[in-house]
Amino acid sequence: MTAILAIDQGTSGTKAIVVDADDGSIVAIAEEAIRPTYLPGGGVEQNPHELLDSVLNAGRRAVNASHRPITGVALANQGETVLAWDPATGAPLSQAIVWQDRRADSVCAEMTEHADHIARRTGLVLDPYFSAPKMAWLRRNVTREGVVTTTDTWLVHHLTGEFVTDAATASRSLILDLDTVTWDEELLGLFGLTGERLPRIVACDDIVGTTRAFGGDVPVAGLIVDQQAALIAEGCLQEGSAKCTYGTGAFLLANTGLNPVRSHAGLTTSVAWRAAGHTPYCVDGQVYTVASAVRWLQDLGLVPSATDLDTLAASDAEGVLCVPAFAGLAAPWWAPDATASFTGLTLATRREHLVLAVLQGIAAQVAELGALVAADLGRPLSRLRADGGLTNSAALMQAQADIAQIPVDIYPHAHATPLGAAALARCALDPALGLKEAVGDWRPTTVYEPRWSRDRAEEFRGRWARAARPGAPEGEQS
Template identity: 35%
Template sequence: MRYIITVDQSTSATKAVLFNEHCQLVCRKNVAHKQYYPQPGWVEHDAEEIYNNMVEAIREVVKTVDDAEASYSLAITNQRETAVVWNRFTGKPVYNAVVWQCQRGAAICNELRERGYTDLIRERSGLLIDPYFAASGVKWILDNVQGARQAADNGELLMGTIDTWLVWKLTGGKEHVTDYTNASRTMLFNIHTLDWDDELLNLLTIPRNMMAKPMPCDSVFGETTVEGVFDEPIVIAGMLGDSHGALAGQMCFEAGMGKATYGTGSSVMVNIGENAVAAPEGLVTSVGFAAKGKIFYAFEGNIHCTGATIKWMTDNLHLIESPAEIEKFALEVPDNGGVYMVPAFAGLGAPWWNSQAKAMICGMTLATEKGHICRAALEAIAYQIKDLIDLMTKQAGITLKELRVDGGPTKNQLLMQFQADMLDACINRSDIEEASAMGAMIMNGLARKVWKDMDEVAALRTSDNRIFPTMSRDERERLYAGWTEAIHTVNR
């Protein structure tokens, strides 16, 4: 049996997921790592701990295979914008990894905006100027860690996102590489030329000799024994950032296909095809994935509160005893009764971008019941997804073919039907476990020529759970107008 081990290195843990040659998930091992908060708003990880945890997780899943003749290969998907800077000679990081959540680069980003570089950076990288992306974290390390700037100027330091760090360590420092998706989340990568942009590097004062070689997702990135777990080196093939992994894992291989992950918040990504169209205000354009000689671009936006809204109703209001109860109460009323909830608990994210906005429930009367509020909370999730997707498809000049969804809230039938109705498009609820890992595994198989093209991969999708819209256009427009009015009230 041939196995693919996919490393899913996330913000909170490192997971090794073992797939067999039939793309079936065999087992997984999860190892959490420590979060460091040295100052308010700062978030760090120990890059060496992450590497050691990955080795442990791989060792544990291999132990479950009782087959001396089994062969293996390795794929990687990872938290995207987290940055590591290390010494190329000692192999030691000069500082902890600066995590994508970290705000220490805010002053650097503000200065770039004030100097008028917003349009240039957006045009070249597809991104907003924000400490969320890796560049400001790297610049902060070079400017603030004693000796780092001098060492960088002397050519002694390397940088990379977590994928780059893991491959460099796995190959004993032989391979300093990344893939196009991770590179496109640094604010240093030109998504049109598919290379590091010298002007952006100069703006951030990051020497080009620190940068990894960017490659397509379906590349072979090196060989490794994983610190002796394997007697002979195995190939590292297939790599992409976690959200991009989910896009590929959901097999959104055509323009107009999108994925939405419903978690605490929601990540929405739509394949816009092979042209890097400028994203709408407040959203970003990234490389969606690169495989079989083609580059597919994607629009992406993130919503702060989706599942978190239901958790708030459970933990704070005690309106329901568990998230699973919300659908039962929402079905006790025929409609929302004119009640709308705008869950701006952490401000409004894309496409409204108002960090000062506060949450609101409006439209209540003496006839309002628990069911109306429960329904309004669920509907708010669907409205926010619609806000983003309408903006994306209009800007790209495409029609949404299908939205493939995953995450806990997708078990809620009322929510999924309302989502289909609001988008006037098919919702395809996935039973794929570990969508990001599946995407990396697909890229691994393409790199090793297990499958000849995307069509052959798409045929592997064994089950579909499609939900089709049933609502009339007039009803959809009436309900959405109420949401728009509520948003504008909050957004004043």
């Protein structure tokens, strides 16, 4: 029996799974932890050697545990993390600048007059979150040598020798024309990146080369950015379906079909995937700090680990609100300099109130994103599919259902991203296989129904939104 190795190279670790090439079932799993470095001034970096080693080690461990021959390798990536490297040797020339890094805010500030034009051309907001500002920052501050690309291009080069990126990842760059899905010379010029050698854009179901890194000479296909991979795995293949991944950050994506609609609600639009000759799009919004906010609670000694959230969270926050903007606020605020805050504290406030307030703050941001998605779609979301490590917290998921006032369906696997990449690789290796068939059906492990009344949810969201407003007076943000 043959199998596909699917690798999810993420912010806090690399996960490798081996799936059956015929039915997509999981055969083996291996994980390698990665610890980003957080720097003063909003810097977040990773060691490129650690990234590559984690891919190779996790992949080889998973293959060895599967006891099966591998017929394909798929790779999902972080999306907006970039580095400079030598295309002749593959050697990194910089640290990997993580998608959370805010140091390119100065680049964006200089380009404010072009923000509307850039949004119309790319579907994205001018923000340091995306790739091009970080690429420009590297060129200004670190090196003019080699090439500067997202990490997927560098990893695939080490695996195959090719110089490529997929259409979904490219659409997260701020230098791609969203309608034609091609690099845009004018945008490159605006970012000071004229003349840069950029990777060839490929479809997510293209076979881009072969690798011997995991034994034999194996095709590499199924390249895609991580959140879009999860969108596929959770079966959000039809217009209007939506999912949210709760990982280092939270990422809510909704399929908008073949029309690259520009958000009127402060969200971003990008390529969902390109496969079987079609290019569906999606709108998305981000919460920058989710698991990283929980890690902050751990660092302060308020919770021993994420698995203790439900036992330590209060049943009621007693009026305490948290805006967990530890790395700024994304849509609809787009305030990179926003900071986290607690309001409603009294001498009766205890640890359990703070823990629940953080979880409710995360859920409130996702609920705001859901409302924005509904505005762009022209109809409210009827359900939200959810995946990621923090879906194990019943307190967080119940808060999500309560505050957003929609049922939350928990995806049954902890591996949505690599499973989505694996489905694309299966389609690449068997063109007769449709994406829906490759994904298959799934049933939620748990469904969280709203327990709050609509009035209570609206009152909470109103108070939270006032606390979250960037630049609010001290009486509203403390």
